[in-house]
Amino acid sequence: MASIRKLQSGNFQVQIRLQGLPSITKTFPKKKDAVAFSKQVEGNTELHRKLGKATALIPIFREWCNIYMAQYSGNDPSTAGRLYWWCGEFGDKPVTKIDEFMVDDxxxxxxxxxxxxxxxxxxxxxxxxxxxxFVQHPDFKRSGFINPVRKETVSRFKENPSRDKFLTENEQERLLLACRTSHWERLYLLVLMALTTGARKGELLKLKWSSIDFSTRVARLDTSKNGKPRLLPLTHPVIKELMRLRENTDHLIFHSTIRENTPFDIKKSWIKALKQSNIDYCRFHDLRHTAASNLVKAGRTLFEVGTLLGHSSTTMTARYSHLAIQDTQNMVDSVMGVIK
Structure with a gap:
C-alpha cells in the first residue's frame, strides 16, 4: 500500500509498505511524480516477490538527480545545469548500471x-x-554499488592556472571613487565591505539589515561557503555608510530595485565602475584576494588572514604566502643573521 503526504517544504513524500518487502520512501517536488513512482514500484514489487527478490527498486539516474536536488543545500547555482547535462548522457539508465567507462566517455x-x-x-x-x-542512502547503502567517478580509470584534468588579481592601493582608490558615482548608490558600500572584510560576493548579497549589529560593528553570516556561520568585523567607514542607507526593515541590504528579498544584479554597475577606474581585468572575487593581500602586507599572519576569510584549512590561505616574503626575510635576518 502506497501513501503520499505533502511535507512542510512543499515536496511530496511517498511511502510504500508491502508484505515481505522493505519499506520504500522517496520525496518528489511534484505530486504527479510521486504518484507515478508509487505506481511503478507497486507494479514491480509483484515481480520482485515472484522472483524472491525483496529489494528496493533501483531508481533511474534522472529520477535520482531530482531526489538529490530536492535535498541539495549547497550554494553552487550551476549544479542543476551540470546534472541536466549528465541526464542527457545516461538519464534513463538505472543508477547502478552506470559504470566508470560511461563516466569517462x-x-x-x-x-x-x-x-x-x-x-x-x-x-x-x-x-x-x-x-x-546514493551510496550513503539507507535504501541503497547495502547494494554494493561503488561510486564509478572514483575509479582509477576515470580521466583526471588539471585545474586552470590561477588568475587571481591583487589591486594596488591606487587601483583600490580609483575603484572606490568610481563606485561613489555609480547609478546604483549601494555599489560603493558593497565594494567597501568586500575590500575590508574579505567576504564573498554571494555572502554580502545575502546580508539583511537584521544581520548587522551596529553597537559591536559586526555582520553575521548565518551560512558561509563551508556551511558554518561567520562574523564579519566592520570598519567605521562601513558603519557610517550603512547608517546613511539604513532601512527599518528586515530586507536584504543589497536588494533588487524591484524585489526587496532578491539580491541586486551588480554586473552592469560593476563593469561600468571598472571601465571608469581604468582597471582592465578584475573579478569581484578579486576584492577578496585584495583584502587578504592588504592584511599580509601589513604584517598580519596567514592564520589571522585565514580566520577573517573563513578558510576551513591552512592550505587555502597558503596562496598568499608569497606576499609575506618581506616579513619572512625580516624574521630570518633577526634570528639567523648572527650566524657567520
Missing amino acids: GLIKLKKRNLTGSTINRYKSTLSAVFIY
Missing part, C-alpha cells in the same frame, strides 16, 4: 567541447556527489 565529450580542466572537474565533482548520496 562523458568527461571526454566535455573535453571535446573545449571546456577548461577546472570546468570539467566541476562537472565531475557534481556527478560524484550524486553517486555519494
Whole structure:
C-alpha cells in the first residue's frame, strides 16, 4: 500500500509498505511524480516477490538527480545545469548500471567541447556527489554499488592556472571613487565591505539589515561557503555608510530595485565602475584576494588572514604566502643573521 503526504517544504513524500518487502520512501517536488513512482514500484514489487527478490527498486539516474536536488543545500547555482547535462548522457539508465567507462566517455565529450580542466572537474565533482548520496542512502547503502567517478580509470584534468588579481592601493582608490558615482548608490558600500572584510560576493548579497549589529560593528553570516556561520568585523567607514542607507526593515541590504528579498544584479554597475577606474581585468572575487593581500602586507599572519576569510584549512590561505616574503626575510635576518 502506497501513501503520499505533502511535507512542510512543499515536496511530496511517498511511502510504500508491502508484505515481505522493505519499506520504500522517496520525496518528489511534484505530486504527479510521486504518484507515478508509487505506481511503478507497486507494479514491480509483484515481480520482485515472484522472483524472491525483496529489494528496493533501483531508481533511474534522472529520477535520482531530482531526489538529490530536492535535498541539495549547497550554494553552487550551476549544479542543476551540470546534472541536466549528465541526464542527457545516461538519464534513463538505472543508477547502478552506470559504470566508470560511461563516466569517462562523458568527461571526454566535455573535453571535446573545449571546456577548461577546472570546468570539467566541476562537472565531475557534481556527478560524484550524486553517486555519494546514493551510496550513503539507507535504501541503497547495502547494494554494493561503488561510486564509478572514483575509479582509477576515470580521466583526471588539471585545474586552470590561477588568475587571481591583487589591486594596488591606487587601483583600490580609483575603484572606490568610481563606485561613489555609480547609478546604483549601494555599489560603493558593497565594494567597501568586500575590500575590508574579505567576504564573498554571494555572502554580502545575502546580508539583511537584521544581520548587522551596529553597537559591536559586526555582520553575521548565518551560512558561509563551508556551511558554518561567520562574523564579519566592520570598519567605521562601513558603519557610517550603512547608517546613511539604513532601512527599518528586515530586507536584504543589497536588494533588487524591484524585489526587496532578491539580491541586486551588480554586473552592469560593476563593469561600468571598472571601465571608469581604468582597471582592465578584475573579478569581484578579486576584492577578496585584495583584502587578504592588504592584511599580509601589513604584517598580519596567514592564520589571522585565514580566520577573517573563513578558510576551513591552512592550505587555502597558503596562496598568499608569497606576499609575506618581506616579513619572512625580516624574521630570518633577526634570528639567523648572527650566524657567520
